[in-house]
Amino acid sequence: MRIRRCTVAWLEPREVATFELDDLLAGGTGVVSRLCWFAHAPHLPAAAEIDAGHVPVLGALGAVDWIERDGLDARFGADAVDALLDAGLLLAQGDGDTADDGFRAIGWHPPAAVAHLAARWEAIDGPKGMAEADVDTSEGLLRNHGAPPPPAPPSAHPGIEVPLPRIGRNDFDALLDSRATCRNYPADAVLPVATFAQLMARVFGARGIGHSAPGFDVYKRTSPSGGALHPTDCFLIVQRVEGIAAGLYRYRVDGHALEPVVPGVAPPRPGDAGTRPLGETPSRAWRAEELRAFARIAVAGQDFFADAPVLCVLAPRFHRNFWKYRNHAKAYRVCVLDVGHLSQTLQLCATEAGLGPFVTGAINEVDIERAFGMTAYAQSPLAVCGFGQRAATLVTSEFDPNRRVWPR
Ligand SMILES: Cc1cc2nc3c(=O)[nH]c(=O)nc-3n(C[C@H](O)[C@H](O)[C@H](O)COP(=O)(O)O)c2cc1C
Structure with a gap:
C-alpha cells in the first residue's frame, strides 16, 4: 500500500x-x-x-x-x-x-487554514461564559485585567503635532454619527420588503459586472474586495420580512433573489446552545420559535441580536479568492477584511434606512455551517450582521455618548 x-x-x-x-x-x-x-x-x-x-x-x-x-x-x-x-x-x-x-x-496558506479552523465555535454561549469569568461588565474587566491601554497612545514627540482644520458638518456627518450598534429589537416588528430588498441590493447586490477575460467575470459591489473577486456570500436568517416566508436563505447576487436553504440540522429548541443532527427525520420548514432559537445559536447566545428581523451570515467561498492568491500568506486576511467592509456598508445603509444594525464575530461557526450545508474549509462564516427597527425603549445598553440615537 x-x-x-x-x-x-x-x-x-x-x-x-x-x-x-x-x-x-x-x-x-x-x-x-x-x-x-x-x-x-x-x-x-x-x-x-x-x-x-x-x-x-x-x-x-x-x-x-x-x-x-x-x-x-x-x-x-x-x-x-x-x-x-x-x-x-x-x-x-x-x-x-x-x-x-x-x-x-482550495489553495489555503497552511497557517491561515489552521487559524481559521481552530477558531471556530460550536454550541458556545458567549454571554454566559463572560459572566462566569466575571468579564461581562466594565468593573469586572478592570477587576480581572487591570486598566486597559489608553484609548489613544500618548504623543511620542509632544509639541510638534500639525493641527488640522475642523470642517463644518453636513448631512453625511449626521448619517455617520447616527450609526450605533443596535441591541434592542422588538421581537414582533416586521420589516417592509422594499426596505429589505433595497438594503440587500445596496450592500450585497451586483452594481455592475466586469468581463475580465473569457470565463472570468467579476461583480462590482458598493464595498471594495481584494482582487475584485468578492468571495463573500450572504446567507440569511429571515425572521420577519413582509411577504417573505421565514426561513434560511442565500442571497443570489446574480438575479437579486433569495434562494431557500433546506436546513441541514434538526429544528432547534428555545434555549439550545447548539444544533443537533438531522438524523433520520427529513428536513422541514422551521417554526418562528425554532428559527429564533437558531438565530440565538448563530450569535452564540446573544439574545439581544437574535431578535433582529434579519440576520446576515457573511461567509466567503475561499477558493474564489485563493484561485488567484493561491497558498498566499495574505489571502485569508483579505477575506476577513472584505467581510469587514461589507459589514460597514451594511451598518451605514441600515442607518440611512432608519434601522438599527449590528455585527458580531462571536458566532458558532460550526452550527451555522451545519445548518446551511457548508464545508468549513471551502466556505465558512466570519461574521454575522443584522438589522431591523430599533425598539422604543432601551433595555440592553448601546454606545451612544452623544445621544444621537437615544434622546435624553
Ligand atoms: C468585528 C466586531 C465584532 C463585534 N462583536 C460584538 C459582539 O459579539 N457583541 C456585541 O454586543 N457587540 C459586538 N460588536 C459591536 C461593538 O461592541 C461596538 O461596535 C462597540 O461597542 C462600539 O459601539 P458602536 O458600534 O455603537 O459605535 C462588534 C463589533 C465589531 C466591529
Missing part, C-alpha cells in the same frame, strides 16, 4: 485538565493535567489527539509523494501507521476523492 501525509498537519502540545475523583479523595485538587499532542488538519472536522509516539511518523513522509508503507511499518510499527491512517492524518493511494483532496484544491 502506498501512503502519504495529509496536506496540512500542524502539531500542538496541549495540556488537558480533567476532573478525577480519585485525586480529590487522595487529598489533591481533583484537577489533573495531562500533556498530549493534537494534530490540526483542516480537512478534518476537529483537531485530532494523537499518541506522542506517533508524532515522528508524521515527519517521516511528505504530503505530495506517495511512498510504500512497508518502510514506515519497519521503522515505527504497523500500529502507529494504522492509527494515523484511521485518524485521517495519513492517506492511502486510491481511496478516491477524500476530504483532503477537497481541502488541497
Whole structure:
C-alpha cells in the first residue's frame, strides 16, 4: 500500500485538565493535567489527539509523494501507521476523492487554514461564559485585567503635532454619527420588503459586472474586495420580512433573489446552545420559535441580536479568492477584511434606512455551517450582521455618548 501525509498537519502540545475523583479523595485538587499532542488538519472536522509516539511518523513522509508503507511499518510499527491512517492524518493511494483532496484544491496558506479552523465555535454561549469569568461588565474587566491601554497612545514627540482644520458638518456627518450598534429589537416588528430588498441590493447586490477575460467575470459591489473577486456570500436568517416566508436563505447576487436553504440540522429548541443532527427525520420548514432559537445559536447566545428581523451570515467561498492568491500568506486576511467592509456598508445603509444594525464575530461557526450545508474549509462564516427597527425603549445598553440615537 502506498501512503502519504495529509496536506496540512500542524502539531500542538496541549495540556488537558480533567476532573478525577480519585485525586480529590487522595487529598489533591481533583484537577489533573495531562500533556498530549493534537494534530490540526483542516480537512478534518476537529483537531485530532494523537499518541506522542506517533508524532515522528508524521515527519517521516511528505504530503505530495506517495511512498510504500512497508518502510514506515519497519521503522515505527504497523500500529502507529494504522492509527494515523484511521485518524485521517495519513492517506492511502486510491481511496478516491477524500476530504483532503477537497481541502488541497482550495489553495489555503497552511497557517491561515489552521487559524481559521481552530477558531471556530460550536454550541458556545458567549454571554454566559463572560459572566462566569466575571468579564461581562466594565468593573469586572478592570477587576480581572487591570486598566486597559489608553484609548489613544500618548504623543511620542509632544509639541510638534500639525493641527488640522475642523470642517463644518453636513448631512453625511449626521448619517455617520447616527450609526450605533443596535441591541434592542422588538421581537414582533416586521420589516417592509422594499426596505429589505433595497438594503440587500445596496450592500450585497451586483452594481455592475466586469468581463475580465473569457470565463472570468467579476461583480462590482458598493464595498471594495481584494482582487475584485468578492468571495463573500450572504446567507440569511429571515425572521420577519413582509411577504417573505421565514426561513434560511442565500442571497443570489446574480438575479437579486433569495434562494431557500433546506436546513441541514434538526429544528432547534428555545434555549439550545447548539444544533443537533438531522438524523433520520427529513428536513422541514422551521417554526418562528425554532428559527429564533437558531438565530440565538448563530450569535452564540446573544439574545439581544437574535431578535433582529434579519440576520446576515457573511461567509466567503475561499477558493474564489485563493484561485488567484493561491497558498498566499495574505489571502485569508483579505477575506476577513472584505467581510469587514461589507459589514460597514451594511451598518451605514441600515442607518440611512432608519434601522438599527449590528455585527458580531462571536458566532458558532460550526452550527451555522451545519445548518446551511457548508464545508468549513471551502466556505465558512466570519461574521454575522443584522438589522431591523430599533425598539422604543432601551433595555440592553448601546454606545451612544452623544445621544444621537437615544434622546435624553
Ligand atoms: C468585528 C466586531 C465584532 C463585534 N462583536 C460584538 C459582539 O459579539 N457583541 C456585541 O454586543 N457587540 C459586538 N460588536 C459591536 C461593538 O461592541 C461596538 O461596535 C462597540 O461597542 C462600539 O459601539 P458602536 O458600534 O455603537 O459605535 C462588534 C463589533 C465589531 C466591529
